[in-house]
């Protein structure tokens with residue numbers, strides 16, 4: 001999934017204007033943004049893979065990186081889930097429907113969805129990790145026949161912190177993907193799904209999957225990886241079939257600014273998707 | 287080319303664009319704009335800042351914006367010529383070229399690079415030069431012209447079409463044929479120069495492995511404790527290119543610029559992401575990144591480190607953390623643990 005793939009030439013920092021089609025609150029501090037490139041041909045040509053990201057530019061405020069949360073199987077718009085954490089995101093949250101934002105990308109080496117055809121899939125997300133993995137999930141829903149068994153485990157601190165709660169509950173009801181939603185703590189007393197860490201759901205999958213033919217995809221806060229990986233290894237999932245997307249500080253997205261370097265790799269080019277095998281061989285990855 | 291002809295040669299080069307060259311200022315050297323031949327001083331070991339300042343300046347704008355619109359800021363088209371560039375610094379430019387002009391081209395770098403003419407100059411080492419270890423004490427390409435200074439004459443190498451153009455124009459200053467004695471003199475000079483190196487990186491060949499084996503060594507802690515996180519090492523290193531990007535708003539709150547500035551992985555917050563999560567919160571981790579990236583990871587990827595042995599970190603780190611002290615300490619660690627010293 002990583003290393004020496006020939007990259008087509010992306011040569012500039014040229015941005016393109018995109019219109020905000022819709023904004024919606026996902027949680028107290030996280031919002032959904034739906035965008036469309038204003039230029040029709042640009043819009044048509046905007047090809048991407050789940051796991052890739054885009055860089056937003058607000059002149060005077062700066063630039064920031066956001067994962068694509070929509071699926072390339074549904075054309076004509078792109079979606080993001082963004083948490084307000086600082087200066088850039090604060091400015092972004094002031095924008096309204098109909099406003100324009102400059103974007104560049106997509107960047108990064110996303111998931112090779114074609115290579116996963118025919119496999120069992122376990123998709124595990126925590127917190128903001130649901131943003132990039134939603135792209136994977138919707139992609140699979142649209143091409144369900146290409147994959148074997150698919151499980152989705154999503155964890156959040158509490159019901160009100162769960163991103164895309166509405167979407168995921170609907171996903172659970174559609175039953176196209178075997179969806180399990182967990183909250184660490186149910187402060188509402190009305191959560192109809194699992195309570196407890198998302199890791200607890202993993203062992204149960206053991207007898208349902210064919211380990212050798214299973215790929216796991218993880219994204220979540222740094223602390224989550226260790227525990228989830230431990231459980232996945234217990235299920236005998238091959239190390240190179242545990243995929244994860246990792247966050248690093250990024251300034252350019254093109255392998256030039258150096259900030260995202262881990263080991264000899266630039267996360268912006270060869271990541272953000274890595275395998276557990278990579279993690280074992282590259283110091284500092286997680 | 288005989289030495290008397292040299293000033294005239296420089297004059298001719300000056301007609302090609304803005305000329306820069308090594309100038310002595312208070313015991314230190316730097317590449318400055320040259321108005322007059324007399325300002326040039328080729329008898330130097332290293333400038334504080336390498337010629338990277340011509341292609342990836344410490345600070346420059348990439349975007350200018352007004353209330354309703356923005357324009358990309360590309361560098362001027364004016365050709366710049368830099369004279370007196372030593373082999374190590376030419377190697378460093380080759381490393382930067384590979385990074386910035388690989389399959390993803392950086393438009394700002396590309397434009398500056400296209401407009402830069404590099405005229406190399408031979409040099410003699412001091413006790414801080416370790417380019418012989420890193421294999422960057424000689425260059426065969428990466429320059430437009432290269433001058434080797436011998437007792438009474440210069441030998442001129444042509445390294446590009448642009449360089450050839452200048453050589454053709456300078457035809458009447460140059461002698462076409464190099465005599466057998468001149469070649470002999472050059473060979474003698476090379477041998478003498480090679481024997482002048484006094485400092486080397488221990489076990490250079492195994493450096494990548496040594497660093498790998500010592501990843502968890504206390505040595506890093508010891509250096510980490512001393513490091514001031516001042517970033518000088520990145521500022522002066524000719525292959526350090528990391529940059530930071532920042533937007534600035536003018537007083538009228540309606541206009542502004544996006545700026546890139548040189549950054550250093552030794553500075554705090556280099557690897558900080560949102561939510562105050564810092565992947566490398568301490569100096570030890572950052573220093574380790576600096577040295578493993580330069581000396582190990584580059585070898586893994588390109589078969590060559592990104593240290594060109596220029597000796598700048600040796601000369602300018604205020605607390606003596608540099609390629610020599612670091613590789614020596616790591617080497618000693620291996621000796622203690624693996625008894626490979628005598629090999």
Ligand SMILES: Cc1cc2nc3c(=O)[nH]c(=O)nc-3n(C[C@H](O)[C@H](O)[C@H](O)COP(=O)(O)OP(=O)(O)OC[C@H]3O[C@@H](n4cnc5c(N)ncnc54)[C@H](O)[C@@H]3O)c2cc1C
Nearest residue numbers: 064065066067082083086087088089131248249250559560
């Ligand atoms: C590959 C990738 C995908 C991401 N996807 C998402 C996503 O889908 N949703 C989401 O909410 N967030 C995502 N992020 C994080 C997002 O980029 C940061 O939250 C955002 O840059 C913080 O901006 P801020 O100015 O509001 O925060 P502040 O904390 O004010 O940032 C302060 C400074 O730190 C810099 N900074 C902070 N975090 C980062 C970072 N990760 N990379 C570079 N610079 C940083 C900012 O540029 C700014 O200059 C992603 C990050 C990466 C690297």
Ligand code: SF4
Nearest residue numbers: 513514516517519603
């Ligand atoms: S290694 Fe030396 S020059 Fe570099 S940041 Fe530390 S103290 Fe400064």
Ligand code: SF4
Nearest residue numbers: 523593594596597599
């Ligand atoms: S690491 Fe030190 S000696 Fe090597 S190129 Fe950089 S400044 Fe020069």
Ligand code: FES
Nearest residue numbers: 253256257258268
């Ligand atoms: S984000 Fe700049 S090198 Fe990766």
